[in-house]
Amino acid sequence: MTVSTPPATAVRLQRLERIWKESPGVLGWLTTVDHKRIGILYFFTSLFFFGAGGVEALLIRTQLIGPNQSTLDPATFNEMMSSHGTTMIFFFVVPMSLGAFGNYLIPLMIGARDMAFPRLNALSYWIYLCAGVFLYVGVFSGNGPSAGWFDYVPLASKAYSPGPGIDFYALSLLFVSISTTAGAINAIVTIFKLRAPGMSLNRMPLFCFAFLAVSFALIFALPALSTALILLELERLLGFHFFIPAAGGAPILWQNLFWIFGHPEVYIIILPAFGIATSIIPTFTRRKMVAWPLVALAEILVAFLGFGVWAHHMFAVGLASATAIYFAAASLIIVIPSGIQLFSWIATIVTGTPRFQTPLLWIVGFIVLFIMGGLSGVMFAAIPFDQQTTDTYFVVAHFHYVIFGAAVFPLLGGMYYWFPKVTGRMYHEGWGKASFWLTFVGTNITFFPMHILGLDGMPRRNYTYGPEMGWTGLNLIETLGAYLLALGLLAVFVNLAVSLFRGARAGNDPFGGDTLEWSTTSPPPEYNYAVIPKVSSPYAMWDTEDREEDARNLERGRKTLERGHETAASTAVDADWDEVLEMPSHSAWPPLVALAMAGVFTMILLQQWLAAAVFVGVLLCTVAGFHLKEPEEA
């Protein structure tokens, strides 16, 4: 898009450019507080962990390609299986959705110039990176976790897992929880405070509702995980007793704490995907979402109800009937908000003017896979059925349909969708479609037969099986499917990587998008918007008069906030303009704080208490350094 720029505007843009500039080169990336750059860092880091988790998955599948294989010995298999789950859940999906997509897009969608706490944002990233490295030091040194991703005690207790693998697991998850909590707080405050004046809550894109719900869920779910992990480490490292019956402990305590976190976590994983779906669908159907308020409500409800169903993961531990029935009923109720959203997407597609370009294809794939996975989830809420299928491949099938199919597909669709915005270039449409079909077919070939195997009694987490069980054929098909699936993903990333250099120029708004981010340049400038945008509906980009007014404002220098690193803050619900905030600029403290924390965790792992205390001191110093400079002194 070429618009002739009046001279006054050019001067303003230059000034903003100068104010918001960060250091060049590597130093710039180390000290950045720009939410877009942090988003990109998150993207590549979590992509790396996706690759790691994917390689682990392929090793698992290769081991299971036939009966009595020995690609992996049992110990390695268990490490791969546990690292796969842990990596994918904690170091891939959540950082990818909240860290990469959330970070990059939330400020853009609400018309802000950065997150509410830019340096805390950087700190979250660096902590995440350190925690991931921490875990993988364990995995690569042969000390990966090996008690499964939910790490049940007493298997994870010192007596049955004497090596440091579980400590790597527990400490790295505690570590990354700090990052996730900070990220969630940041997202909530950003959404509440920094929305462009005029964007009252009922005009906020549904994408942001989803992320708001996720962030709240994280804030209340993570403490349960942290508690469990702290207790576990106290038991493992200092000989406390929480889980061992002989000393008055209880193994089921772990399961309760873990799943009080764990079930909300699965909705934390899926909600960003819902948010992405509700961004892509209106754009490609040229139609506003059907039942907008119901969808917003449903997104919040899912996050909320998710806290009441945890024991449906524990139907086989011998719960009292009444307890089990309550949790089954709660699990059924949670279907309703999912159903609302699902039919709202379908209705929007059917009654709109759908263009099945690559991003929408991924969303349609997502819808199909989500129904599959959701329906098997509902079956578990029939307690007798669960008691048969729990801990079999039926469960593995369920959660890969909902996690890989329903949570990762929209992430991939979102990568295509926002690729032009982030890079300024178009992806290759033909390859995009091909990569979708490869992945979609591969996914079904990989995960559908798992339903059958599960019903046929194949337990999960078995490093091998005998030829007499009759599971050989389906396992072979699954493994081949997994290779196909990997090929599909490879096609996605090759497409994007090649397009980064060769793609056609995209312009600001190649798809006729519905939300604000499409109004700025691709890639967006450091300050996102030269003018704080005017907003009067959730489909801000389709309100052409508002966008014209923005252009006039820029010419006249209204709402440009060009005195410093500034952005607008508004009231939480109605979004009336409340104050102008000076935002901190680049800082070297976040990576230093994260490093000091890594020191503390490493010393705890090594049980060097004195050194740990020293690192706590260092940490305090870095935190003080972090707060040395007040915004107005910038």
Place this chain on the structure above:
Amino acid sequence: MLVVAGVVFLGAVAMLVVGWVRRETPGLPFLGENEKLNTGLVVLFGMAIPIVILVALFIVSDLVLLNETDAPQASSTAMTVTVIGHQWFWQVRYEGEGAETANEIHIPVRTPVNLVVRSADVIHSFWVPELNRKIDTIPGQANSIELYAEEAGVYRGQCAEFCGLQHAHMAFRVYAEPMPKFKAWLANIRKPAREPATPQAQLGQRYFMEDGCAACHAIAGTEARGTVGPNLTHLAGRETIAADTLANTPEDLFRWVQNPQAIKPGAKMPGLGLGPEQFHAIVAYLTELR
């Protein structure tokens, strides 16, 4: 349930197909951009219909069927069997009978048995798909279910909760037999082990007692009282060894005792590094333990 799921799935996909067919054309004939009608659709398909299905599912499965899988009432069962999960085998005790065995559970057919499960180490899960639900064995807690076989036969079961290295090789068998046959079996199991008859077996017994086996295994009627491994008093009466991993033939038995780690890497039984003659003798002894 599968049928209902199929209908729901196909219905929803059908709608998507409609969308595909009408791509690039705006709206549906009469629904179009009519917000009220569309919201109504969402409420109908997303809320009203699901509620009906869910309530039905809930009543059938969680209120009616659940009773059948519950722990049995104390008085409704004829006998109690305790199963204790170990890494990675099953210890089986017939309460009040003083009988103990491992990995192979015999029950009378058409008789409700109260099955109590416990754990000696980590959490396992007792599961015979054809007979009943799963039930976890949890340290410090006794769970129970009813084990009831309508027809005589051999039912395979396995550990369903991840319990470490050899979780994959922690299977077992349930033999449902007519009452007289069961009674005879139980009577035999209650007896102490018979004395070895052949010289080689006698030699084997000596090795067994002196070279370490007895530290872990119990053989009733001898000084072997170990509790780490399975009770071997009537080992030869079993069809499988090492938790349904090998057939109980002299050859496999030899392979097992000589080098268990090659068969179940990580298993809690070490290869004792004795010579082949000693192992042959031990096997000869073990095969006499009917």
Place this chain on the structure above:
Amino acid sequence: MSSVPRSMEAEGPGPVRAVDRERRTQASGWWGAALLIATEATLFACLIATYFYLRFRTSEWPLGGIEKPSVTLPLVFTGMLVASSIPMFFSVRAAKGGSVRAAWWLLLLATVVQATYLGLQIHLMVDDLHSFSPQANAYGSIYYTLITVHHAHVAVGLAIDAWLLWKLARGITNYRLIGLRVAAFYWYFVGAAAIAVVLTQLYPSL
């Protein structure tokens, strides 16, 4: 738009007061603190739930013949900590009203009370350690864990106090006022948590 304050630039009592008056929503820092407190409160809830979960698995409590905790001193100390919220509250008030000196002294008073509390508490804990250890059994473990987590929160609060005392001594800015308000908010939370923790801790004797 000219009426919208550039709040972060406010410096000195007058402008800071003006910003605080005109702002219609809480400052970002306050929101952040509120959310942090929400997640920390959940952490305490989980720990206390753990305590009672362990408690109701046995008939004997405390386990293993450990003596029941004595009630008076912990309650008195807790009262002291909760009371430190009062100077905190007035410190914020004074800072908002522009009397920076008063705010500083009130903050110092609160800090001294809080530090004393922590010292006395640690003293009590050391006494406890002489009679039973956290490794003894689940009761000992959850008892000390709960208390130590609480102490850690008090220690963090003291660090915040110290930082504010240092900053406020050099005048007030909008940023520092928000800091003070956040600190006060945090201490109200620590006070509430202290009540919950002490009631749990003393539960066997109540």
